[in-house]
Amino acid sequence: MSNSTRNRLEATAGIAVALGAAAIGAVAAKLQEGRSSDDAPGRTARRSFGKHAVTGRTVTIRKPRAELFAFWRDFTNLPAIMENVEKIAIKDAAKGLAVWTIKAPAGRTVEVETTIVREDEGQLIAWRSVEGSQIETEGRVTFENAPGNRGTRVTLIIAYKPPAGDLGRAAAKLFLREPAVQARHDLKRFKAFMETGEITTSARRREGTRAAKQMEAA
Amino acid sequence: MRALTWHGSKDVRVETVDDPEIVNPRDAIIKVTSTAICGSDLHLYDGVIPGVKSGDVLGHEFMGEVVETGAGSSLRKGQRVVVPFTISCGGCFHCAIEQYSCCENSNPAEKQDMSATLYGHPMAGLFGYSHLTGGYSGGQAEYVRVPYSDVGPIGVPDHLDDEKVLFLSDILPTGWMGAENADIGPDDTVAVWGCGPVGLFAVQSAIVMGAAKVIAIDHYPHRLELARKMGAEIINFRETNVREALMEMSGGIGVDAVIDAVGMEAHGFAVDNMLDVVKQKVGVGADRASALKQALLAVRSGGRVSIPGVYGGMTDKFPLGALMEKGLQVRTGQTHVQKYTKPLLEKIEDGTLDTTFLISHRLPLEDAANGYRNFKEQQDTWTKVVLKPGMEH
Numbered sequence: 001m002s003n004s005t006r007n008r009l010e011a012t013a014g015i016a017v018a019l020g021a022a023a024i025g026a027v028a029a030k031l032q033e034g035r036s037s038d039d040a041p042g043r044t045a046r047r048s049f050g051k052h053a054v055t056g057r058t059v060t061i062r063k064p065r066a067e068l069f070a071f072w073r074d075f076t077n078l079p080a081i082m083e084n085v086e087k088i089a090i091k092d093a094a095k096g097l098a099v100w101t102i103k104a105p106a107g108r109t110v111e112v113e114t115t116i117v118r119e120d121e122g123q124l125i126a127w128r129s130v131e132g133s134q135i136e137t138e139g140r141v142t143f144e145n146a147p148g149n150r151g152t153r154v155t156l157i158i159a160y161k162p163p164a165g166d167l168g169r170a171a172a173k174l175f176l177r178e179p180a181v182q183a184r185h186d187l188k189r190f191k192a193f194m195e196t197g198e199i200t201t202s203a204r205r206r207e208g209t210r211a212a213k214q215m216e217a218a
Numbered sequence: 219m220r221a222l223t224w225h226g227s228k229d230v231r232v233e234t235v236d237d238p239e240i241v242n243p244r245d246a247i248i249k250v251t252s253t254a255i256c257g258s259d260l261h262l263y264d265g266v267i268p269g270v271k272s273g274d275v276l277g278h279e280f281m282g283e284v285v286e287t288g289a290g291s292s293l294r295k296g297q298r299v300v301v302p303f304t305i306s307c308g309g310c311f312h313c314a315i316e317q318y319s320c321c322e323n324s325n326p327a328e329k330q331d332m333s334a335t336l337y338g339h340p341m342a343g344l345f346g347y348s349h350l351t352g353g354y355s356g357g358q359a360e361y362v363r364v365p366y367s368d369v370g371p372i373g374v375p376d377h378l379d380d381e382k383v384l385f386l387s388d389i390l391p392t393g394w395m396g397a398e399n400a401d402i403g404p405d406d407t408v409a410v411w412g413c414g415p416v417g418l419f420a421v422q423s424a425i426v427m428g429a430a431k432v433i434a435i436d437h438y439p440h441r442l443e444l445a446r447k448m449g450a451e452i453i454n455f456r457e458t459n460v461r462e463a464l465m466e467m468s469g470g471i472g473v474d475a476v477i478d479a480v481g482m483e484a485h486g487f488a489v490d491n492m493l494d495v496v497k498q499k500v501g502v503g504a505d506r507a508s509a510l511k512q513a514l515l516a517v518r519s520g521g522r523v524s525i526p527g528v529y530g531g532m533t534d535k536f537p538l539g540a541l542m543e544k545g546l547q548v549r550t551g552q553t554h555v556q557k558y559t560k561p562l563l564e565k566i567e568d569g570t571l572d573t574t575f576l577i578s579h580r581l582p583l584e585d586a587a588n589g590y591r592n593f594k595e596q597q598d599t600w601t602k603v604v605l606k607p608g609m610e611h
């Protein structure tokens with residue numbers, strides 16, 4: 001096993017330990033299994049993770065690592081780039097507690113409280129929903145220098161467990177609908193925003209933008 | 219505002235639609251003074267490009283006056299600009315290495331999936347050209363919202379008429395890049411398939427780049443005549459066996475470089491082309507690539523293949539063996555317009571390049587549907603149509 005592989009394994013296992021959550025731990029273990037025979041990330045394996053949906057995506061952004069980390073570290077920035085997240089309010093900055101307001105069908109919303117489970121300055125931020133949330137979810141974003149002056153490689157991994165209850169399920173359908181697609185779009189918007197200062201839109205008028213439509217649907 | 223909208227195959231109409239607004243800080247709004255119909259628009263007109271929706275405003279070759287600017291735009295109100303058809307952010311990896319038409323950010327994130335599925339990677343944003351490329355409202359309209367206006371549009375001096383500079387938006391850089399991709403040396407014989415606007419500009423560019431001989435191929439006499447006037451030798455494929463002729467005209471070696479300025483709707487009578495016509499009509503979507511297939515067989519061993527002609531999908535019976543066994547080099551792509559606007563504007567100003575010979579018809583924007591029909595059906599004499607909003611009938 002190469003050094004970098006071992007580091008990655010430890011990082012993954014680290015989250016699981018910090019969480020102490022059996023479900024997410026199982027996912028982390030599965031992520032490790034995928035690493036046995038080749039060098040590809042476990043999330044690209046041709047198999048599923050039982051009841052859990054796990055997805056991950058990487059983009060390269062032509063900006064310094066510290067700048068990208070700082071943007072992500074302030075969760076109140078994230079609704080601008082994330083699908084169906086209306087707002088994120090900081091509940092307790094010291095404890096890393098944040099409350100996400102997520103759009104559900106028929107104008108309703110669902111709140112998910114998350115806690116930061118790990119933070120390595122300039123490199124990694126991991127969060128997960130607190131016990132008893134309607135949506136059980138975990139996310140991790142990592143920042144690595146890209147070769148030469150290509151900027152930073154940003155990897156977002158999201159795991160979630162389909163929730164119980166009607167509203168929770170409905171919200172999850174929106175929030176976590178095709179998580180791979182969601183992670184990809186979120187990262188692409190993050191990239192566009194950091195590289196251009198804007199969220200790209202082809203709308204001819206302001207009411208046609210994604211953000212405007214999202215408000216309308218709420 | 220008035221704008222040309224798409225409603226289906228062979229169904230385009232000038233209608234009233236909402237005016238554009240500044241949406242993002244780097245936007246500008248352009249009041250269009252001249253806009254052209256392109257061979258690429260014919261692919262939309264014929265319904266062979268996926269992802270076009272009813273009501274979409276077409277057009278990607280346009281210029282005009284800046285009438286509004288966002289806080290992040292570098293343009294000034296009243297400035298006269300030509301707008302590249304490729305939308306480029308200026309900040310991504312591809313923009314940084316001048317591969318502007320591969321910009322990673324100009325196609326909105328939620329619109330990238332379709333082209334990423336088709337091609338493995340998403341396409342950049344293009345004006346007026348299918349939701350594969352963002353679904354941006356196009357330039358065959360009175361006004362256009364131009365995103366990233368600090369990167370694309372080029373200011374033009376007042377003493378140069380619209381008709382001299384309009385084609386900086388697409389076909390002039392496309393013909394130029396088509397020739398540049400053929401890597402032309404002084405002793406080279408170069409063959410260009412298609413004497414439409416792109417082919418004619420490729421011919422002109424190849425001559426400026428110093429090719430020993432340029433051979434232009436088409437079947438429309440008037441278009442071939444335009445190529446001849448520029449200094450090309452011509453082949454009419456209805457009258458002549460193209461491959462045999464090219465061998466003879468290149469001293470039995472084969473042409474050093476070939477340029478396919480025809481694209482996915484090639485005309486021709488070869489059996490596989492006829493089959494492809496049928497498949498395209500019934501919607502199983504094989505690109506008609508007969509010109510490209512012929513070019514691959516005609517080019518000499520170790521030669522260069524440049525493909526400015528547009529292809530959107532798959533094609534059958536592709537001579538892959540010729541590509542490999544002859545050791546050919548292929549270069550292609552949507553044009554990196556922003557890379558060429560400045561140097562080509564200089565060549566227009568100093569008289570090296572002329573673009574006005576191409577324009578056969580000038581119509582009011584209101585007559586755009588008529589322009590499409592004739593550009594499609596009277597190709598020989600309708601070589602290029604320029605539309606002018608507000609022009610008297």
Ligand SMILES: NC(=O)c1ccc[n+]([C@@H]2O[C@H](COP(=O)([O-])OP(=O)(O)OC[C@H]3O[C@@H](n4cnc5c(N)ncnc54)[C@H](O)[C@@H]3O)[C@@H](O)[C@H]2O)c1
Binds near residue numbers: 479
């Ligand atoms: N790469 C780019 O960025 C870019 C930009 C603009 C246009 N294009 C593409 O370039 C192509 C040409 O554009 P245009 O505006 O000149 O179009 P056009 O339709 O006016 O011209 C095409 C010409 O090709 C000729 N032709 C058809 N079949 C032929 C064959 N088998 N052999 C020789 N000639 C043949 C036609 O008679 C016609 O004159 C189109 O595919 C267009 O989409 C590409």
Ligand SMILES: [Zn+2]
Binds near residue numbers: 279303389
């Ligand atoms: Zn064009």
Ligand SMILES: [Zn+2]
Binds near residue numbers: 321322323
């Ligand atoms: Zn870009």
